Amino acid sequence: xxxxKVTPIHLTTADFHETIKxxxxxxVVVDFWAAWCGPCKMIGPIVEDLANEFRDATWTKVDIxxxxxxxIAMEFGIMSIPTMLVFKNGEIVDRLIGxxxxxxxxxxxxxxxxxxxx
Amino acid sequence: xxxxxxxxxxxxxxxxAGYTAAIYAGRAQLEPILLAGERPGGxxxxxxxxxxFPGFPNGKSGQELMTDMLAQAERFGTQxxxxxxxxVDFSVRPFKVxxxxxxxxxxxxxxxxxxxxxxxxxxxxxxxxxxxxxxxxAYTADTVILAVGATSIMLNVPGETEFLGRGVSTxxxxxxxxxxxxETFVVGGGDSAMEDSLALTKFAKxxxxxxxxxxxxxxxxxxxxxxxxxxxxxxxxSQITEVLGNGSVKxxxxxxxxxxxxVPADGVFIAIGHKPMTDFVKGQLELDGHGYIVxxxxxxxxxxxxxxxxxxxxxxxxxxxxxxxxxxxxGDGVDVRYKQAITAxxxxxxxxxxxxxxxxxR
Numbered sequence: 001x002x003x004x005k006v007t008p009i010h011l012t013t014a015d016f017h018e019t020i021k022x023x024x025x026x027x028v029v030v031d032f033w034a035a036w037c038g039p040c041k042m043i044g045p046i047v048e049d050l051a052n053e054f055r056d057a058t059w060t061k062v063d064i065x066x067x068x069x070x071x072i073a074m075e076f077g078i079m080s081i082p083t084m085l086v087f088k089n090g091e092i093v094d095r096l097i098g099x100x101x102x103x104x105x106x107x108x109x110x111x112x113x114x115x116x117x118x
Numbered sequence: 119x120x121x122x123x124x125x126x127x128x129x130x131x132x133x134x135a136g137y138t139a140a141i142y143a144g145r146a147q148l149e150p151i152l153l154a155g156e157r158p159g160g161x162x163x164x165x166x167x168x169x170x171f172p173g174f175p176n177g178k179s180g181q182e183l184m185t186d187m188l189a190q191a192e193r194f195g196t197q198x199x200x201x202x203x204x205x206v207d208f209s210v211r212p213f214k215v216x217x218x219x220x221x222x223x224x225x226x227x228x229x230x231x232x233x234x235x236x237x238x239x240x241x242x243x244x245x246x247x248x249x250x251x252x253x254x255x256a257y258t259a260d261t262v263i264l265a266v267g268a269t270s271i272m273l274n275v276p277g278e279t280e281f282l283g284r285g286v287s288t289x290x291x292x293x294x295x296x297x298x299x300x301e302t303f304v305v306g307g308g309d310s311a312m313e314d315s316l317a318l319t320k321f322a323k324x325x326x327x328x329x330x331x332x333x334x335x336x337x338x339x340x341x342x343x344x345x346x347x348x349x350x351x352x353x354x355x356s357q358i359t360e361v362l363g364n365g366s367v368k369x370x371x372x373x374x375x376x377x378x379x380x381v382p383a384d385g386v387f388i389a390i391g392h393k394p395m396t397d398f399v400k401g402q403l404e405l406d407g408h409g410y411i412v413x414x415x416x417x418x419x420x421x422x423x424x425x426x427x428x429x430x431x432x433x434x435x436x437x438x439x440x441x442x443x444x445x446x447x448x449g450d451g452v453d454v455r456y457k458q459a460i461t462a463x464x465x466x467x468x469x470x471x472x473x474x475x476x477x478x479x480r
Contacts, residue, residue, distance in 0.1 A: 037292035038163030038181050042156075064295060079296045079366060079385070080283040097283030101156035101226040 285367025
């Protein structure tokens with residue numbers, strides 16, 4: 001039996017900081033995106049794949065079309081989408097700006113998940 | 119033993135030219151394989167509304183248009199692979215096409231992100247090719263349709279790369295929302311620069327277009343919208359020569375006939391045009407001085423010369439043929455003049471019909 005499919009969690013200003021904090025040392029990957037952004041749409045399916053392939057990380061998305069969510073982006077100095085951030089213990093440990101193909105995203109997340117438990 | 123996958127028609131590229139070629143080749147029951155790269159959809163994925171593609175009176179989003187074209191190509195039996203062609207051998211029949219990248223190189227960075235010559239020197243790409251072709255090709259093909267398209271040109275000024283994603287952007291449509299009440303600059307004079315400027319007006323305090331000439335080459339309707347917009351002004355005969363900042367962009371240096379000045383800036387959006395993504399076929403067929411693929415239908419001296427050698431019965435034989443028989447080309451990788459979605463699609467159609475007739479004639 002294959003495991004149940006995981007989908008990235010959509011975060012807003014209401015739950016963003018809490019999610020980052022509560023995850024502790026488990027990496028949280030955040031995909032900042034918007035529907036008007038073509039390269040974000042190209043990255044979307046890759047993020048969905050990775051959410052299933054790297055279950056030792058929490059995969060999330062922030063839609064910056066929602067004006068208040070833009071405050072989260074501003075807080076972390078994001079001025080371009082797609083941007084991916086990785087948080088650990090509430091701190092940014094990695095940042096990838098612009099469209100990047102799957103191998104590059106794998107390389108980034110691999111640096112932060114403990115693959116021995118996978 | 120590894121056996122390359124053989125196909126009658128291999129299409130390289132996933133913009134309007136590639137997908138249209140795939141629709142036609144698919145309907146001709148040629149079961150084409152299309153290598154879409156890792157950024158399927160091409161340049162239109164970076165735009166908002168496409169208003170000049172016939173059939174959509176209210177405009178259509180570039181992303182939707184490309185997603186629909188892909189679905190249409192797949193409906194008629196095209197096999198789409200999300201990988202890059204990294205090397206080709208057009209000196210043998212069937213043609214050989216590789217999809218591998220040696221060592222720790224990332225295909226996207228070399229074959230798309232600014233093109234090979236940005237990432238690696240010209241000598242290095244030749245060396246890279248040597249390494250790639252030591253392995254088995256992924257595909258062999260009776261005909262190849264090159265619909266490789268073009269990628270954005272950067273300014274190549276100090277600070278540009280350093281602040282990419284931190285005030286420097288190549289996708290105004292994507293990033294406009296981060297520039298609420300900010301001072302923004304758009305570089306360029308074509309339709310993309312006009313569209314970027316208009317997209318920014320929804321958020322920015324002001325948009326200044328920096329253009330190196332004294333007139334735009336954009337369509338009249340787009341020029342009019344821009345020039346009549348209260349939030350947009352234009353600096354003619356001007357160029358950005360440096361991007362400065364601290365964490366993010368704070369100012370830019372602009373050089374004009376009146377000399378150089380430094381002005382405050384929060385965002386710089388680059389829309390100065392595109393260059394053909396033909397590095398991986400260099401040396402395998404004829405390219406012009408700017409890297410465009412030469413076909414018998416190219417609107418250039420080289421194209422006319424190629425055409426004059428291939429007139430049979432008063433007609434130009436297989437017009438979309440490159441300097442190699444059986445290798446056809448379409449779209450912005452060929453087009454030195456028009457560079458429109460509809461002209462690319464038209465050429466894609468021609469290339470597929472030429473490939474079909476070429477296969478029948480052999």
